Amino acid sequence: MKSVYGQFCPVAVASEIFAERWTPVILRELVLGSRRFNDIQRGVPRISRALLVKRLRELAAHGVISNENGEYQLTEAGHELGQVVVHLGTWGARWTAPVRRDRLDAKLLTWDMHRRIALDRLPEKRVVVRFDFRGVPAGNKAPKTYWLLLERPEVDLCIIEPGFDVDVYVDADLASFTKVWLGELPIRQAIRDGDINVTGDRQSARDFPSWLLLSTLAAVSRPVAVVQRRVA
Amino acid sequence: MKSVYGQFCPVAVASEIFAERWTPVILRELVLGSRRFNDIQRGVPRISRALLVKRLRELAAHGVISNENGEYQLTEAGHELGQVVVHLGTWGARWTAPVRRDRLDAKLLTWDMHRRIALDRLPEKRVVVRFDFRGVPAGNKAPKTYWLLLERPEVDLCIIEPGFDVDVYVDADLASFTKVWLGELPIRQAIRDGDINVTGDRQSARDFPSWLLLSTLAAVSRPVAVVQRRVA
DNA sequence: CGGTATCCACTACGATACTG
């Protein structure tokens, strides 16, 4: 391992580990709970398999993660580095421009969502939610329809019809739903404005917004100047 | 500006700004107080001028810094991102391996030191400290001798004889002094072990360790396992 | 599922020299 920066400063040494391409995003997946290779890659879909392997090895070599029979785990050092990831993400939520069209990704969004369901607020029985996204940027080849199978304590994400009756239909503009997810837009407002439509079983449709926890960074407060920039 | 990661997640968006090559190190210089282009480059000597220009422009475009008639300044967003830099450096001080030989750099070390002098503990009169480093890795072409001119409230670093009488001579093994600077080794111990020799004016030589504040990350606590790894 | 292996394209970067 050759030193990139050739500096003794701990910021430089840590940057050689942390500030490599893809590494913060990979660490985010681990912080959010992914353990297996393919799960991690679902959260970082645009990385090549070879590069993901390489990055994971590097993190392991630096003592940030371990791999025991196929399960990647953050070490103690890794959990502390995970706090830096959260800090960086918090900064991003506060200070970066509102979500851009070329970052929209329905597959990634639903993958994130399936990890943030308030299981304890679900009814006992299985609930199936079908999402249909509109306003997907042209050229994006990802599916527009997804199913969330909520069956305590399991949550499964499907991209093909799961074969159960659908309880809740969510028809949403992708940009708006992404903003809701990121805390940039209150879901009730998006529903009022017609950007998100929730139909189906009356009770379930009413409760749906309360099951869906948002991104862990959705609660970050934004400075007034940035909020105004968003409106512009 | 094309999106590197193509993800809406604030961690990914922030990483496109922060986790670029050299950027955390440049931000560290700004956090430590450098304002002018050439001062910043003294703290990041191995970056090319062209790339430093490019990175500074990128940071400005993202609202992290501003440039007003030659003075770079962190914006409010920049100060908050600076906290992430500090967090990352703190992690590095805690969890990365002890300083490696290929990271030793006397020029950088003295440049860092000149910003960390306890001015209020200095005597009224001018003090000149001469550093001679031994144990510099072969092939390193940087000077081995440096002078620190302490003249309240100014601190100047010279690489040529400043023309004043020297009050304190510091003769030190570069690796040991770097460890002292990083808080890995108590200075009194390094002096006892003969790794650092401080001679010259009796009073000044005795007070020298109290003038020299160490790296802002020197006080970070290290887990037992890492400390032991260092001894090994 | 969790990787390897190969090959090629690109581009980011360093080196060097010049400038208002």
Added chain:
DNA sequence: CAGTATCGTAGTGGATACCG
């Protein structure tokens, strides 16, 4: 002091196919 301009290249990583 604070950049610009030019050019050659190392090395990074994407695409694709294969493997235990």
